[in-house]
Amino acid sequence: MTTTTAPPAASTPSGAADPGRPYRRSPxxxxxxHLLAAITVVVFVFMLAPNAVILWMSFNQPIGKFDYDWNRFSLSAWKNPCATNEMCHSLGLSVEIGLIATLVSxxxxTMIAFAMVRHRFKARSGINSLLFLPMAAPExxxxxTLTALFFNTIGPGSLGFWTITIAHIVFCLSYVVVTVKSRLAGMDPTLERAAQDLYATPLQTFMKVTLPLVAPGIGAAALLAFALSVDDYIITAFTAGNMETFPMYIWGSVQRAYPAQIDVIGSLMLICTMAIIALSQILGRARNARR
Incomplete structure (x- = not known):
């Protein structure tokens, strides 16, 4: 009777995981x-924490003139958002200038972005470089520069509503061009060619194909321009003259008083911005679902 011996079991190489043991990852x-996700969360918390503090302090009932320390919960600031007539007037002035500057810029x-992307001309590269100067130059x-080289030539007493508006248009124009250009650069040109192959006129192609595709970029550029205009203080301080916008009112009020109504208006701006972004996301998803 012949006895056979089983071959020896293959030895597990050093460093290889043993299938009989649970795998444990090193710290x-x-x-x-998880490092990238943790850094992202920290950055977002750092950016959004001031907004949360402003929203929380808008429900405060301050003891004195400055809404810096928490005292007790109150809705008095929300019931009367305008602490003074000057605050309401400055806020209305900022919104009015912001709307005009947003529409014009x-x-x-948008027209400049279409010209830069769709057409080739001699000064195209130079203009493309000049567009970044207002974004790179300090405010x-x-x-x-606007005050010394342009507005003072009109007259020393000419600074006011329209000088602020023109300055904001010049300041916001570069941001609009860059935002719309990025949208146009990522658009598929074959869609417009397909519409032309289906005997669509240039106007029909623009209204039914090009404009709907570029509309999100135009909307984002308009929101950015409005936010930049309403929030600007430095350029406005040089071109305002006797006018006082809302950022200028806040700067002046910090030196003598800081009412909770300022936090209320800041919270309302934040809520409106988030509502617009959420609405755009909902409409975009609904449009994609219909497709």
Missing amino acids: LTWIRE TALG VVMGA
């Missing part, structure tokens, strides 16, 4: 896998 591997910037330099 360094876990940190490397969005219209001009102090831009405000002082």
